[in-house]
Amino acid sequence: MSKHSMARSSTIMAVGTIVSRVTGLIRGLMLVAVLGTTILGDTFNVANTMPNIIYNLIIGGALTAVFVPQIVRATHDADGGNAFISRLVTATTVLLGSMVVISTIIAPLLVRIFATEYVGRPEFGLTVSFMRYCLPQILFMGLYALLSQIANAKHRFGPMMWAPVLNNIIAIAIFFFFLKDAHKLSVGSISHSQVAWLGLGTTAGFVAQALILIPVIKRTGIQIRPRWDWRDPSMKKSLHLASWTLAFAAISQISYLITVNISTRAAVHALKEGVTTGVGFSPYSNALLIFMLPHSVITISVVTALLPALAKYVIDKRPNLVHDELVKAIRLVGIITVPSSVAFLLFGPVITKALFVGIPTGDASYIGRVLAALGLGLAPMSVNLIALRGLNAFENVKLQVLSNFIMNAVGAILCVLAEILLAPKWVTVGLGAALSGSYFIGAWWTIRVLRRYEVNIKIRETVFLYAKLFFAALVIALPLFLLQSKLPGGNFSHLIELLGLSGVGYLAIAKVLRIKEVTNLFNLLLKRNSSSQR
Numbered sequence: 001m002s003k004h005s006m007a008r009s010s011t012i013m014a015v016g017t018i019v020s021r022v023t024g025l026i027r028g029l030m031l032v033a034v035l036g037t038t039i040l041g042d043t044f045n046v047a048n049t050m051p052n053i054i055y056n057l058i059i060g061g062a063l064t065a066v067f068v069p070q071i072v073r074a075t076h077d078a079d080g081g082n083a084f085i086s087r088l089v090t091a092t093t094v095l096l097g098s099m100v101v102i103s104t105i106i107a108p109l110l111v112r113i114f115a116t117e118y119v120g121r122p123e124f125g126l127t128v129s130f131m132r133y134c135l136p137q138i139l140f141m142g143l144y145a146l147l148s149q150i151a152n153a154k155h156r157f158g159p160m161m162w163a164p165v166l167n168n169i170i171a172i173a174i175f176f177f178f179l180k181d182a183h184k185l186s187v188g189s190i191s192h193s194q195v196a197w198l199g200l201g202t203t204a205g206f207v208a209q210a211l212i213l214i215p216v217i218k219r220t221g222i223q224i225r226p227r228w229d230w231r232d233p234s235m236k237k238s239l240h241l242a243s244w245t246l247a248f249a250a251i252s253q254i255s256y257l258i259t260v261n262i263s264t265r266a267a268v269h270a271l272k273e274g275v276t277t278g279v280g281f282s283p284y285s286n287a288l289l290i291f292m293l294p295h296s297v298i299t300i301s302v303v304t305a306l307l308p309a310l311a312k313y314v315i316d317k318r319p320n321l322v323h324d325e326l327v328k329a330i331r332l333v334g335i336i337t338v339p340s341s342v343a344f345l346l347f348g349p350v351i352t353k354a355l356f357v358g359i360p361t362g363d364a365s366y367i368g369r370v371l372a373a374l375g376l377g378l379a380p381m382s383v384n385l386i387a388l389r390g391l392n393a394f395e396n397v398k399l400q401v402l403s404n405f406i407m408n409a410v411g412a413i414l415c416v417l418a419e420i421l422l423a424p425k426w427v428t429v430g431l432g433a434a435l436s437g438s439y440f441i442g443a444w445w446t447i448r449v450l451r452r453y454e455v456n457i458k459i460r461e462t463v464f465l466y467a468k469l470f471f472a473a474l475v476i477a478l479p480l481f482l483l484q485s486k487l488p489g490g491n492f493s494h495l496i497e498l499l500g501l502s503g504v505g506y507l508a509i510a511k512v513l514r515i516k517e518v519t520n521l522f523n524l525l526l527k528r529n530s531s532s533q534r
Helices: 003-035 039-074 082-105 107-114 122-134 137-153 158-179 192-211 214-219 233-272 281-315 319-355 361-375 378-393 397-421 424-453 459-486 491-512 516-533
Strands: none
Touching: 003 039, 003 158, 003 281, 039 082, 039 107, 039 122, 039 137, 039 192, 039 233, 039 281, 082 107, 082 137, 107 122, 107 233, 122 192, 137 158, 137 192, 137 214, 158 192, 233 281, 233 397, 233 424, 281 319, 281 361, 281 378, 281 424, 319 361, 319 378, 319 424, 319 459, 319 491, 361 424, 378 397, 378 424, 397 424, 459 491
16 A cells, blocks of 8 residues: 555545544533433443443454455455355344344343442443343444445445444434433433433434445445355354454453443442542543544544555565554554643643533543543554554454453553552542553554564654654643643633644644654645645
């Protein structure tokens, strides 16, 4: 893939991702305005997270990574990949549909596992009810992911980034409907019909997100039909590779299970101690929503455009080109992720107080502290994902499982230490710091194991650039952090002033330090703007 091609594809996806993430952020803000950040919000967030957990545990990793090289290979078959893709879609639909039925039946058991502190409390039944309305999302998440990867293999990147916008708009409409009665909602007062509308309305967004991709696939020339001959050799190879992603996902979900359990337990204990600020799973998930924004806009866009090219280079036995593409991707994402991590670290509470305007200031500030704790993990998280996609291209899922195990083992240990060492009201902040620490280990290890494929990413190729980017961001952001109380205006205008000054200062310092990646990107954007104006 040429540098221009990757930049063009990444730009198309970045625009869609920006709109998707902005509407996703609005969706999250609306949810907080309706259900708050205390235990009522936790019941919905735990329930609505369960489809993601089960989906990722069963097949999510395979659909988003392992199957891409297989689909790319299949498109070179005589039938253009129709038979293989039809088998894959049929098998995926049957598997995920079955999981919806099973998980709906055992929903009470799932709540017992992921929110043990709710057993015997009113929150237990409410979480089970929410969960049963949300679990059908599993099927439509899978269909969206698979159809997206088929479009990806055909170099149709835009629609997969825009489809979630429709999902978010539907959810925003549902939450807006409930906004007028938000002050009346509590664990004890919310009605069965309100639970149904919130749960089913959220699920409806995922249905629309998946189905809107069907005409996109038709335009690629791929014809999908039900096929039950799953013993085809190509399917066996794909399923063998996918079986390793089960171990990969299981490791991730065990770590996530620990996080959910510790955060919900901290919320209950903090409430018993008279702490009224929301300190449980909802602040963690809302901080994570903001934390993921730069990662999603730049890293996901770059990685999605990158993977088909990496798969082709591996097929052609060109590890040097795999190395070059990975290094370019790591350097490119650092331009955004490094200064974003500094902004989260220093201005976390400022950001959340400006965004979460419908909740008490104390709750918004607490989300900001969790965001600050997550902040330093942003850059290594993106680096780790890019390196993992390198392993995807070589179809070595075993090494991915090993890398994931090491990262999550470290994260789990740090989470447990946070619960032991911190007071309940600070545990969720500690969980954010634990996740950040685990990504540093994950990125280091994953880059290290790529050497087995003659992909040796050296320190001077990436770390030195990241250090310069961090210095450039810190030089301008630290004085603003110390002087922020002097800036005029309310929370939102305060945020705009800080980010505006930080952005301009970052570009200026980068030019002084001759960080060509930043100045080249800025010049490219200016050139595109001037061209579009002509």
